[in-house]
Amino acid sequence: MKCFSVCSHDCPDACALEVEIKDNLVAKISGNKDHPFTQGIICNKTAQYKEVVYSDKRVLYPHKRVGEKGTNAFKRISWDEAIETIVTKWQRILKNYTSDSILPYSYAGTEGVLNNASMDRRFFNKLGAAKLLRTICSAAGTKGFELAYGKAIGTNPIYTSNSKFIVFWGVNALATNLHQAIFAQKARQSGAKIVSIDVEKNETAHFADEFYHINPASDGILALGIANIIINENLYDREFIENNTYGFGAFKELTKQYTPNIVCKQTGLSEKQLNKLSIEYATTHPSFIRIGNGLQHHLNGGCNTWAISLLPALVGAWKFKAGGAIKSNSGYFPINKNLLQRPDLLASKTRTINMVELGKALSDEKNPIKSIYVYNSNPLVVAPNHNLVKKGFQREDLFVVVHERLWTTTALYADIVLPATTFLEHDDLYTSYWHNTIAFAKRAIEPLGESKPNIEVFSMLALAFGFKERCFRDNAYELASQALDDSYFKSHNITLNRLLEEKFIVLENIGYPYKDTAYTKLCKIQFKNEDAVNSTGKDLPECTDFSTHCPFILITPPNKYFLNSTFAHIDKLRKNSGVPSVKINTKDAIKHGIKDNDNVEVFNEQGSCILKAVICEDVKEGVLISRGLYWADDYINKQPINALTSDKLSDIGQGAVFFSTGVELKKL
Numbered sequence: 249m250k251c252f253s254v255c256s257h258d259c260p261d262a263c264a265l266e267v268e269i270k271d272n273l274v275a276k277i278s279g280n281k282d283h284p285f286t287q288g289i290i291c292n293k294t295a296q297y298k299e300v301v302y303s304d305k306r307v308l309y310p311h312k313r314v315g316e317k318g319t320n321a322f323k324r325i326s327w328d329e330a331i332e333t334i335v336t337k338w339q340r341i342l343k344n345y346t347s348d349s350i351l352p353y354s355y356a357g358t359e360g361v362l363n364n365a366s367m368d369r370r371f372f373n374k375l376g377a378a379k380l381l382r383t384i385c386s387a388a389g390t391k392g393f394e395l396a397y398g399k400a401i402g403t404n405p406i407y408t409s410n411s412k413f414i415v416f417w418g419v420n421a422l423a424t425n426l427h428q429a430i431f432a433q434k435a436r437q438s439g440a441k442i443v444s445i446d447v448e449k450n451e452t453a454h455f456a457d458e459f460y461h462i463n464p465a466s467d468g469i470l471a472l473g474i475a476n477i478i479i480n481e482n483l484y485d486r487e488f489i490e491n492n493t494y495g496f497g498a499f500k501e502l503t504k505q506y507t508p509n510i511v512c513k514q515t516g517l518s519e520k521q522l523n524k525l526s527i528e529y530a531t532t533h534p535s536f537i538r539i540g541n542g543l544q545h546h547l548n549g550g551c552n553t554w555a556i557s558l559l560p561a562l563v564g565a566w567k568f569k570a571g572g573a574i575k576s577n578s579g580y581f582p583i584n585k586n587l588l589q590r591p592d593l594l595a596s597k598t599r600t601i602n603m604v605e606l607g608k609a610l611s612d613e614k615n616p617i618k619s620i621y622v623y624n625s626n627p628l629v630v631a632p633n634h635n636l637v638k639k640g641f642q643r644e645d646l647f648v649v650v651h652e653r654l655w656t657t658t659a660l661y662a663d664i665v666l667p668a669t670t671f672l673e674h675d676d677l678y679t680s681y682w683h684n685t686i687a688f689a690k691r692a693i694e695p696l697g698e699s700k701p702n703i704e705v706f707s708m709l710a711l712a713f714g715f716k717e718r719c720f721r722d723n724a725y726e727l728a729s730q731a732l733d734d735s736y737f738k739s740h741n742i743t744l745n746r747l748l749e750e751k752f753i754v755l756e757n758i759g760y761p762y763k764d765t766a767y768t769k770l771c772k773i774q775f776k777n778e779d780a781v782n783s784t785g786k787d788l789p790e791c792t793d794f795s796t797h798c799p800f801i802l803i804t805p806p807n808k809y810f811l812n813s814t815f816a817h818i819d820k821l822r823k824n825s826g827v828p829s830v831k832i833n834t835k836d837a838i839k840h841g842i843k844d845n846d847n848v849e850v851f852n853e854q855g856s857c858i859l860k861a862v863i864c865e866d867v868k869e870g871v872l873i874s875r876g877l878y879w880a881d882d883y884i885n886k887q888p889i890n891a892l893t894s895d896k897l898s899d900i901g902q903g904a905v906f907f908s909t910g911v912e913l914k915k916l
Contacts, residue, residue, distance in 0.1 A: 251692040252280065252751045255294045256363075256671035257811050258356035258385070260576075260682030261427045263290045264752060267672060267692045274298040274672060274693060284406060284754060285427050285683040292821070293811060299818045300670060301696070305654045307667040308697025317642055317661045327698060327708075330664055335712045337647045338375075341618045347376030348598035349618040353606065355382055357624030357814070358702075360676030361583060362727045364624060367706040367720070369589035374715055378617070379600040381902065384630070386576060386681075388903030389544030392553030392789075393575040395777045395900070396561070398767030402574035403536060404758045405683055409434040410570040413532035416444045417556060418467055419540025422451040423808035425682065428538055428574075429455065435570075441532070443525070445470070446542070447803055448831070448873050449866040460525060464801045464871060464907060466515040467543040468552035468791030470522075473511030475555075475562055476503040477526035484530070485564030492762065493561055495776025495788070502788045514793050516868060530563050534571030542805060545907040547794050550900020554780075554789040561773045566762040578681040579767075580755055582737070587730040590719055604904045605895050607633045610640025619647040623668070623702055628658040629813040629877050629888055632904055633895040635855045651705060654817060657880045657888075667699035674701035675724040677731055677747075687752035688728060688744065703727065783900045796910030798852060800836075800872050803907050804889050807875040817879065828883050829860040831873040832913070837863045840915055847884065847916040850874070852909070855891030858884035858916065872911065 253265040264283035268276040277297050281288035310330035315321025325333075341349055352372045358364050390400050408414065409431045421429040429452065432442050436457070444456035445467070453459040462470060478484050479500055489496050508519045515522075529535055537560065543552045557573055565571035586592075601609045601617075606627055610617055617640075631637045641648060641661040650662035659665050673695040678687045695701075700708075703724055710720035722730070729744045737743070742753055766773045778787045809815065809825040830850055832842060842848055846861045850872060859874060867873050880888045893906045 251690070253672060253689045253692055254678040254687050255290070256358040256360045256676065256678070257294075257814060258359055259811060260425050260680060261285065262359065262678055262680035262683065262685070263294060264685075264687065265290065265294070269692060272693055274301055283685065283752060285685060287427070287430070289427070289430065291426055293809065293815050296815070296818055296821060297672070299820070300653065300815070301672060303654060303817060305817050306696060307652050307655060307659065307665055308699060309667055310698065311665040313663045320655070320660050322665065330666060331708055331712050333664055334649055334709065338619060341647070345616070345618055348378040349616060350375065350377040351601060351609070351617045351620045352377055352380055353603065353620055353622045353627060354380070354624040355384055355603070357626075358671060358676070360671060360678055361588075361731055362676050362724055363674060363702040365585075366588045366727050366731075367703045367722070368623070370593055370719055371706040371710050373590055373593040374710070374717070375713070376595060376598055378598055381600050381602040383901060383903045384603050385904070386541060386544070387901035388549035388898035389539065389541060389553040389575055389901075391901035392544065392550040393539070393557045395554050395780050396557045396774055397762060398769070399579035400576040400681070401579040401761050401767065402577055403572035403761070404569070405431060405574065407569040408432065408536050410438070411435050411534050411536040412440045413529060413535040414440055414442045415529070415535070415537040416442070416452050416456065417537055417539050418446060418543035419538055420446070420450045420452045420805060420808070421538060422455055424540075424806050425538065428682065441528070447868070447871060448805065450805070451808065460517060460521060461868065463514065463516045463868065464803060465546040465548055465552070465794055468548060468555040468789060469506060469511055469793065470515045470517070471552075471555035471559060472503050472506040472789070472791055473508065473515070473522055474526040474529065474559060475499075476506045476511070477508065477523060478530045478562055479503055481527065481530070483527070484562050488564035488567060489561065492566070492764070492766070492773055494770050494772040494774050498788055499558070499775035502790060529559070533565070534568030535560070535563065535565050536571055537573040539573055539575040542803075542907065544898065544903060545905055547896065547898060547905050547908045548791055549898040549903060549905065551784060551789045551791045554900070555791055558773075558775055558789065561762070561775070566760070569760060572761065574682065576681045577684065578679070580684045580758060581679040581686060582734045583679070583731050584733045587733055588727060593717070602897065602902055604632060604897060604902070606631050607636030607640055607895055610643070610646065611636060617646065619649070621649045621651070622658055622662075623651040626656045626658045626813045628661065629656070629879055630890065632890055632893040632906060633854055634888055634891040636895070651702065653699070656813070666705060667697055669695045669699045669701045673699065677728045684755040684758045685752050686742065686747070686755065688747040780900065794908060796908075798910030798912055800870055800911050800913055801907070802850065802872045802874065802892060802909040802911045804874055804876050804893065804909075807877070810877060813877045813879060822882075827860050828878045828889070829862050829874065831862045831864055831867045833867050833869045833871065834863055834865060835869050836913070837861065840913060842915045849914050849916055850892060850911050852892055852911045854894070855887055856885065857887045857889055857891055872913065
């Protein structure tokens with residue numbers, strides 16, 4: 249038997265899958281050939297997903313802690329005992345503290361619309377728990393793009409196979425957006441040129457026709473330097489700018505500061521490279537930029553993205569279906585979040601905690617967090633400032649509940665561990681933050697052990713608390729119908745019944761997103777936006793370099809064999825990935841007496857991480873690259889790479905700044 253499904257993990261491709269089932273077991277996972285974006289091709293991670301389903305690390309039953317935190321000392325219990333324990337603990341907290349001393353912590357462990365954010369939000373709103381500001385990944389870049397365009401809507405990727413000049417900017421697409429690379433390859437076969445701009449000579453840099461190796465955090469400076477040349481050479485699209493944009497005059501004045509001499513010093517490019525890139529981008533139509541997540545993970549990440557996102561407006565690239573840019577296309581889908589999440593259930597305002605600052609929140613003695621409920625995330629691996637986060641989880645007075653598929657690093661610090669289903673074991677509605685296809689996938693197999701999806705667990709908790717509202721009894725099908733209760737879906741006859749019949753639907757009328765208007769308050773693309781003053785103090789994308797007192801900048805990009813910390817336990821993928829390592833420029837290695845495969849310590853005031861040295865020219869002097877995210881036990885000194893990363897916030901969007909990490913280096 250073959251079942252339709254959708255990969256639920258935090259990846260823009262949201263691949264449509266064909267799952268072969270034999271004797272109620274997953275036998276094989278492959279790409280759906282009929283899907284216009286997946287086209288039968290999936291990454292090696294998803295192809296190996298049955299190793300997650302049947303892993304010996306699966307959590308299959310509820311457990312309670314019977315020893316010290318972090319020691320894997322647990323006893324199996326029933327679901328009734330687990331729910332009763334949680335409710336009793338929380339009722340005691342509600343009696344002695346404020347309701348917002350209970351903190352939900354989740355992110356994109358599943359991108360399924362329903363199990364990501366529906367019944368959980370209803371429950372915590374009704375409970376009056378603290379609000380979690382979910383900014384750990386895309387907040388800075390998304391907000392930067394929205395300052396220009398108003399919504400997270402860019403080019404329809406299906407058209408980019410007709411682009412003539414394709415820029416992968418701060419994105420290793422072969423590892424993180426495979427199908428965009430496939431479309432780029434099709435475009436190249438028709439004469440297009442592919443350019444990569446990045447801080448590492450990675451797989452996509454080798455795939456590209458031309459690679460521009462820049463210094464960390466200089467992306468926005470480069471964008472403004474490109475704009476300076478395009479304006480000075482009179483290559484900008486005056487008519488498009490006049491009809492579709494606001495604030496160009498002020499932006500033009502701003503770019504005068506970004507002369508080739510200044511930009512080249514800060515980016516590390518030569519003037520010849522800068523000029524060539526600028527002229528080719530301005531004169532080759534249609535041009536398309538895939539803006540990556542990497543460049544937003546700096547202290548200046550929001551302005552970096554805002555500046556880059558304005559280049560298509562400068563040259564009129566939006567006039568072409570195959571032109572423009574993509575940062576995120578999540579704005580394509582008008583999911584009815586009010587019906588799905590029920591913010592009206594929140595009786596009074598509660599405090600908001602930024603997930604990037606989890607360690608600080610758990611250390612706050614004046615306004616203590618007394619309980620944390622973790623789902624769809626693995627904070628003891630993914631959160632910055634790991635040692636402070638770990639210190640918080642070690643608190644005996646912090647009641648920790650973890651709903652998980654696997655015995656992760658975080659699960660080992662829980663008081664109660666609840667077994668979660670994989671996406672193949674529950675029903676869900678799926679969108680994408682790259683393509684424009686919506687789908688509904690039924691579960692392919694019965695849940696293993698006593699595992700349950702988020703929707704069911706939060707319904708159980710609501711019932712145990714005595715919440716009377718009918719919404720707490722909704723199932724996945726009812727939730728999906730509520731999510732689709734929007735005028736756009738109704739006018740295009742996109743219903744749950746149709747999705748159940750057709751599996752997926754490609755949204756219509758997507759393309760030319762900013763030819764005539766934008767989604768900003770002014771209905772114009774904004775070179776200048778007064779709303780930015782609140783966060784940056786400026787109304788223009790003024791980009792500045794940042795410096796650190798440390799001799800090295802540490803960059804921690806995604807590992808192509810993992811997805812954040814997901815898949816890091818699969819033996820085959822771990823073998824392919826190798827041990828945790830760090831790339832070091834040859835000259836830096838010589839200075840420090842380091843050779844290939846030496847153990848080296850990368851450290852700063854927050855912590856230390858021991859890694860295997862890889863000596864190469866993929867990185868510049870003063871830059872270290874360590875791909876993540878391995879689980880903590882995989883590191884030589886059991887300290888994950890996020891022991892080093894800062895929990896400071898970005899200039900726009902209050903996002904994480906993983907790549908603005910200053911470190912030192914020594915051979916062991």
